[in-house]
Every structure is written in C-alpha cells, then in structure tokens.
Amino acid sequence: MTDTLIQGRTGPWEIVLGLEVHAQVASRAKLFSGAAVGFGAGPNAQVSTVDAGFPGMLPVLNRFCVEQAVKTGLGLNAQIHRTSRFDRKNYFYPDLPQGYQISQLYHPIVGEGALEVERDDGSTFTVGIERLHLEQDAGKSIHDMDPHSTYVDLNRSGTALMEIVSRPDMRSAEDAAAYVRTLRTLLRALGTCDGDMEKGNLRADVNVSVRRPGEGLGTRCEIKNVNSFRFIMQAIEYEARRQVEILEDGGKITQETRLFDPGRGETRSMRSKEEAHDYRYFPDPDLLPLVLEEAWIEEIRASLPELPAARRRRFAEQYGLTAYDAGVLTAEDERATFFERAAGARNAKLVANWTVNDLLGRLSAEDRGIAESPIAPEALGELVGLIEDGTISSKIAKTVFDKLWAGEGSAREIVEREGLVQVSDTGALEAAADKLIAANPEKAEAVKTKPQAIGWFVGQVMKETGGKANPAVVNAVLRARLGID
Amino acid sequence: MAVDAETVRRVARLARIAEPEARLDPLAREISGILGWIEQLNEVDVDGVEPMATAVHATQPLREDVVTDGGDPARVLGNAPRSDDGFFVVPKVVE
Numbered sequence: 018m019t020d021t022l023i024q025g026r027t028g029p030w031e032i033v034l035g036l037e038v039h040a041q042v043a044s045r046a047k048l049f050s051g052a053a054v055g056f057g058a059g060p061n062a063q064v065s066t067v068d069a070g071f072p073g074m075l076p077v078l079n080r081f082c083v084e085q086a087v088k089t090g091l092g093l094n095a096q097i098h099r100t101s102r103f104d105r106k107n108y109f110y111p112d113l114p115q116g117y118q119i120s121q122l123y124h125p126i127v128g129e130g131a132l133e134v135e136r137d138d139g140s141t142f143t144v145g146i147e148r149l150h151l152e153q154d155a156g157k158s159i160h161d162m163d164p165h166s167t168y169v170d171l172n173r174s175g176t177a178l179m180e181i182v183s184r185p186d187m188r189s190a191e192d193a194a195a196y197v198r199t200l201r202t203l204l205r206a207l208g209t210c211d212g213d214m215e216k217g218n219l220r221a222d223v224n225v226s227v228r229r230p231g232e233g234l235g236t237r238c239e240i241k242n243v244n245s246f247r248f249i250m251q252a253i254e255y256e257a258r259r260q261v262e263i264l265e266d267g268g269k270i271t272q273e274t275r276l277f278d279p280g281r282g283e284t285r286s287m288r289s290k291e292e293a294h295d296y297r298y299f300p301d302p303d304l305l306p307l308v309l310e311e312a313w314i315e316e317i318r319a320s321l322p323e324l325p326a327a328r329r330r331r332f333a334e335q336y337g338l339t340a341y342d343a344g345v346l347t348a349e350d351e352r353a354t355f356f357e358r359a360a361g362a363r364n365a366k367l368v369a370n371w372t373v374n375d376l377l378g379r380l381s382a383e384d385r386g387i388a389e390s391p392i393a394p395e396a397l398g399e400l401v402g403l404i405e406d407g408t409i410s411s412k413i414a415k416t417v418f419d420k421l422w423a424g425e426g427s428a429r430e431i432v433e434r435e436g437l438v439q440v441s442d443t444g445a446l447e448a449a450a451d452k453l454i455a456a457n458p459e460k461a462e463a464v465k466t467k468p469q470a471i472g473w474f475v476g477q478v479m480k481e482t483g484g485k486a487n488p489a490v491v492n493a494v495l496r497a498r499l500g501i502d
Numbered sequence: 503m504a505v506d507a508e509t510v511r512r513v514a515r516l517a518r519i520a521e522p523e524a525r526l527d528p529l530a531r532e533i534s535g536i537l538g539w540i541e542q543l544n545e546v547d548v549d550g551v552e553p554m555a556t557a558v559h560a561t562q563p564l565r566e567d568v569v570t571d572g573g574d575p576a577r578v579l580g581n582a583p584r585s586d587d588g589f590f591v592v593p594k595v596v597e
Contacts, residue, residue, distance in 0.1 A: 044567050045567050045568065045569055046565075046567050046568060046569050046570070046571075050571055050572075051565065051568065051569060051570030051571035051572070052569070052571045052572030052573075053569040053572055053573070059575065059588055060575065060587070060588035060589045061575040061578050061579060061588050061589065061590070062572065062573060062575050062588070063572045063573070064572055064575070064578045065571035065572050065578075066571075066577075066578070067571075068572075069578050077563060077564070077565045078562060078563070078564050078565065079564070079565055079566075079567055080564035080565065080566060080567065081566070081567030082567070083564065102555070107516075109518055110595070111590070111592045111595055158595060159589070160594070160595070160596075162589070163586075163591070163594075164594075165593075165594055166584075166591045166592065166593065166594055167591075167592050167593070167594050167595045168586070168589035168590070168591055169589060169590040169591075169592060170588075170589055170590075171578070171590070295512075295516060297516065300555070304562065305555060305556055305558075305560060305561065305562040306555045306562065307562050308561060308562065
C-alpha cells in the first residue's frame with residue numbers, strides 16, 4: 018500500500034477516507050407518504066401534504082422501505098436491530114418544508130457490518146460498515162431561474178434514503194471508488210436501490226483526512242454530495258493535496274463541510290456558520306419505535322439472491338475464470354445470467370472471452386447494456402460451440418459474430434450459408450502448400466535456418482483459403498513439407 | 503438548569519424567531535424557571551426502567567408501497583405566498 022502515499026515536501030502522507038453513501042430506496046411511494054417516487058415528473062407533481070410539511074399531517078412508515086433496509090443490512094453482513102427509532106434533525110432550508118429531516122441518529126435499523134471490496138487487479142480489502150439508517154430526502158432548490166428568487170420543487174421531498182456509513186478504512190481515491198462500485202453492485206443485485214448515479218439515486222459524502230503513516234487520525238473535512246466515480250476520485254485527490262499543503266506550511270486543518278466543483282476540479286468551503294451544525298436531534302414524537310419480528314427478518318434473509326462477492330468466487334472456481342473476467346461478469350445481474358446461459362456445458366473460459374471482449378466491448382461502444390444485446394446468450398453459446406468442435410476458426414468466428422450482431426441468422430446457419438466451414442482437409446491444404454513452396458524457393462530455404470519465418474507461409478495459405486483453413490493443420494502440413502521438425 | 507441571554511439569542515436564531523435585545527434577559531429568566539420546574543422529575547428513581555416512547559401501547563403502523571397521494575401541484579401550492587410555473591418561489595437563498 019506504500020504506493021498510495023502522497024509524497025509531500027517534508028515526507029510521505031497517508032490519506033484516510035470514510036464514506037457516507039446515500040442510496041435511494043427503489044420504492045414506488047415515499048418513506049412516510051403515499052406520493053410517488055420518480056424522476057422527470059413536473060414540479061411538485063409528486064408531493065403529498067405530508068411531504069410539503071402541512072400542519073397536522075402525520076407520517077406513516079412504508080413497509081417496503083423497511084424491508085429494503087433490512088435486506089441491504091443482511092447483504093452487508095450487518096447486525097439488524099430488532100428495535101430502531103426515528104429522530105428529527107432540525108434545520109431551516111426552503112426545500113425542507115417540515116423544518117426537520119426524519120432520520121435515525123440514536124437507534125439505526127442496521128448496525129455494524131462489513132463489505133469485501135475487490136480492486137481492478139483482483140486483490141481484495143474489507144471496509145467496515147458502521148451503520149445503515151433510513152431517512153427522508155429533501156426537496157430541490159433551483160437558484161438560476163430568477164435573479165432574485167429561489168425556486169423550490171418538493172418532488173424529492175420525503176423520498177426514502179438508506180444512508181450507509183463506512184469506517185475510515187480506505188487509503189486511496191481508487192479504493193474509495195472501488196468501495197462505492199462494489200456497494201452499488203450489491204445494492205443492484207439485492208434490488209434495494211437502482212444505483213443510478215446520474216439521477217442522484219446514489220451519491221456519496223466523502224470524509225478526507227491525512228496523517229503521517231502510523232500516526233493517529235488527522236482532522237477531517239467532509240465533501241458533500243459527490244455523484245460519480247470520477248468526481249469521487251478527483252475530489253479526494255484535490256482535497257488530500259490541499260490538506261497536505263496546509264500542514265506542510267505549518268497550518269492546521271479546520272473541520273468543515275466542503276463542496277466539490279466538477280467544473281474546476283476543486284473543493285471549496287461551504288462558508289456555513291458554526292450553528293448550522295446544531296441540529297438539535299430528538300426522537301420524533303409522531304413515530305413509534307420500529308419493532309421487527311424475527312420471523313420477518315428470517316423471511317427477508319431467505320429471499321436474498323446469490324450476492325456478487327459469492328458469485329464472483331463461484332465463477333472463478335466453477336468456470337476457471339480469471340479474477341478480472343469473473344469481476345466483469347458478476348458486476349451486473351444480467352451479465353451473470355447471460356454468461357451462465359451462454360456457457361451451458363461449453364468451454365466456459367472461451368464463452369467468457371467472447372462475452373467480455375467481443376460482446377460487452379461492442380455493447381459499451383454503442384452505450385448499451387447486456388439486456389439490449391442483439392445476440393441472445395444461446396446464440397453466442399452456439400458460436401463458441403462451433404469454435405470448440407473445430408467447425409470454424411477463431412478468426413472466422415469474428416466474421417460470424419458480426420453477422421450474428423446484424424441479425425443474419427444463427428451461427429450455424431451463417432456458417433453453412435456463407436461456406437465458412439474450416440478447411441481441415443489435409444489434401445487440399447497440402448496442394449496449396451506445395452504450390453506456395455514451389456513458387457518461393459528462396460523463402461522455403463530461409464525457413465530451414467530461421468524457423469519462425471514459417472509464419473509467412475501460414476499467412477499465405479490462410480489467405481489462399483479465405484481464412485477458412487484450420488491454422489493448426491496448416492502449420493503441421495507446412496512443417497512437414499518444409500522439413501523443419 | 504439556568505439559561506443565559508446568550509443561549510436564548512442562539513436558540514431564537516436557530517428557530518428563526520426574532521427576539522428584540524430587551525426581551526433576552528426576561529426570556530432567560532422565564533425559560534430557566536420552566537426548566538427548573540421540569541427538573542423536579544429528576545428526583546424520580548428510574549434505574550432499570552426502559553425509556554418510554556409513547557403512552558399508547560401500539561405497534562408502528564406500516565403502509566404498503568402503493569401510490570395513493572400526490573399528483574395535485576395546485577393543492578400543494580395553494581397556500582404559498584408566491585409560486586410560478588408549478589414551483590414554490592422564495593427569497594433568493596445563497597448556497
């Protein structure tokens with residue numbers, strides 16, 4: 018991990034990172050009201066009088082949201098608290114019509130857990146989870162519609178969020194991004210949050226501090242609401258450098274909340290007054306404690322799907338895939354299902370290659386997901402089957418793949434119709450080899466002293482047969498004919 | 503527990519209540535009096551008693567995840583002093 022240290026003028030510094038991820042629960046209605054949750058509705062079209070903070074309106078908790086929090090907690094191997102409570106976090110802001118956010122400070126629904134995170138290179142590390150609690154989202158203030166006024170849309174107000182708080186267990190921007198990526202994959206696999214960062218359905222507050230390696234924790238700054246992997250990394254890199262510079266100049270870090278400005282790639286202080294942090298939390302008298310029946314928790318536990326980390330390990334073991342391929346194929350539920358349907362009893366590594374390199378490569382170039390693949394898993398499986406049994410070469414398979422993509426029939430139909438069957442007939446290949454050697458005596462002589470020059474002959478025979486020759490057979494025939502064995 | 507004028511100023515500000523300077527000291531005395539009266543409760547021995555959340559013996563009612571409300575911006579905006587194009591409009595807020 019020494020490579021993640023920041024080299025300052027006065028020596029190395031270690032970055033310490035903890036994240037608070039806000040994941041929007043994939044519910045139809047809000048946490049405490051029957052108004053719809055959704056993106057793109059007209060202003061204030063998804064607002065009930067509860068969400069708008071009308072006097073006398075009472076919150077009623079959404080069962081589904083509770084279930085999603087428990088499910089996520091179980092996915093994080095965390096303690097599920099049989100009794101939890103809701104508290105009011107008081108502050109004034111126009112997009113918070115109640116004057117407080119209902120959250121769970123003192124008794125969250127989910128306690129300590131852990132998430133095993135995999136880096137791109139396949140190595141893993143564990144991030145401790147401190148807690149997960151349910152809370153309401155605020156509305157949205159729009160400051161640029163009028164020079165003298167702020168416009169407020171309360172559609173988001175009251176939407177259920179799961180706030181997932183990690184321990185300060187990460188030491189580099191890459192690891193922080195890997196943590197969020199792994200968490201997002203887990204949430205999507207569980208179906209508790211759609212993980213759509215562009216729509217703000219998953220966003221992170223990043224706590225950054227620096228210290229000399231081996232020393233105690235430094236003072237941290239919190240960067241609010243960072244909503245993409247790239248911005249998370251940029252914000253951390255910038256903020257850590259800023260802190261190192263202050264410390265090396267003999268200054269002190271002031272604990273504060275900062276904003277990341279993606280346009281400038283820097284963080285800046287939110288200039289908030291000290292008292293803004295005085296939230297005067299107290300138990301919400303409108304809501305009774307939430308008591309979970311053990312039977313309900315067990316029912317939810319039984320409904321858990323295979324989790325991404327377990328699936329990744331299974332793919333590596335059962336199919337002999339590389340850590341990278343297993344990671345890519347289990348990053349999304351649809352990918353894993355596609356792969357398993359395509360693989361069937363075939364050479365799984367080959368199927369993985371074609372899925373990861375060819376299919377996913379092509380799909381991502383067109384900005385599409387695997388659910389929109391024009392090639393069905395069984396069709397890709399059939400193509401790999403034809404390579405496996407020697408009917409076509411890998412090179413020809415690329416051509417067949419293009420035609421499959423274009424919807425020109427099944428792999429077998431395409432191969433038969435276009436006459437792409439691999440030529441393994443030794444007689445025909447021998448004739449081609451003889452002709453070639455006779456026409457190029459000097460090259461044939463050269464191969465005797467420089468065996469790797471045989472490549473030219475192989476290439477010529479392949480060309481002659483329109484790429485349909487079986488390369489292994491061509492090689493064998495040529496070696497025999499040229500007398501190099 | 504005694505509350506001073508400075509605390510009253512701070513609490514008033516947090517609650518967005520404008521209190522004239524002259525009212526701070528009298529308020530501090532009043533609030534201190536109320537707190538002192540409530541503090542009599544500290545005399546009760548509650549060792550080993552679970553904190554009570556409610557006087558009603560009821561379990562938290564839960565609603566199903568069904569859309570039953572919303573879809574009526576005019577109703578929500580009905581009491582707003584200012585609105586425009588479906589939005590609430592408030593004095594400019596910076597940050």
